[in-house]
Amino acid sequence: MGVSPKIAPSMLSSDFANLASEAHRMINYGADWLHMDIMAVLSEEISSLSSILFNRAYLDCHLMVTNPLDYVEPLGKAGASGFTFHIETSKDNWKELIQNIKSHGMKPGVAIKPGTSVEEVYPLVRTLRKKYPSLDIEVDGGLGPSTIDAAASAGANCIVAGSSVFGAPEPAQVISLLRNSVEKSQ
Template identity: 60%
Template sequence: MVTNPLDYVEQLEKAGASGNWGELVQRIKLKSMWPGVALKPGTNIEEVYPLLDGEDSVEMVLIMTVDPGFGGQKFMPEMMNKVHALRKKYPSLDIEVDGGLGPSTIDMAASAGANCIVAGSLVFGASDPAHVISLMRKSIENAQGVG
């Protein structure tokens, strides 16, 4: 993820990148990778729908629950509306959330429909990272009715 993607267009073109989303997604999938897209808090959820509809759709959407760039920010609960809207419209989509997640917000994210959690500061700042990861897994499984 970059702040000013236009600054990288020329370099990406030289490296073989395409401006055609469908073609780019196809090429990513041909390499057995999962194409995804990240939405920062100020981006409307409707902007991602064209990337999810059709044959050449991305396979994961990352909803940023903080403004990207700095660890330790406060979780924005209003971003859960985006997660919920995606889950309702695309039931099998991988939906990831990143930013400000902790014990009090993981359940909120999982209940809204997130099935992938990024929790850097929470995990790496914990005295028992394995325990924190276990709690995150349980939260997702409970929200999905697994286990």
């Protein structure tokens, strides 16, 4: 496949009162990325995590907002690594948005809601795994030991998992299981 597994615990499932220690804990358990769902400007939290981690983790920010362009500058300044926006909110300005994301030092990502056809993102990538074997494809939502094989066999290599990691008695084992499933599917 040409891409490495990337396991990203969703910080939405963490203890927000101890965000820094939760982030360190997940990195120490083997997480590659930390996933942040952004529903409002959280640039202070991103900046705090960014400075605490000193580039030990990729901060993957998933914008769940109606105007993602408004968030590019604050999140770029705060130290976000990745900026994923929903195509449904950016159909008319996705080219400008991607340029803006890159100009602020972040890696752009495109998300689609479950009810949206994957064809909506074809103008951005044409095809997914087959045409771009080194493209990172992220799956977010309900992933854990019982669902990882389906996502991995479909071509996903970036796995966002919240409650299945943070709620596990042994989070490191869940992270390892997720990674192994992606590796086996390649």
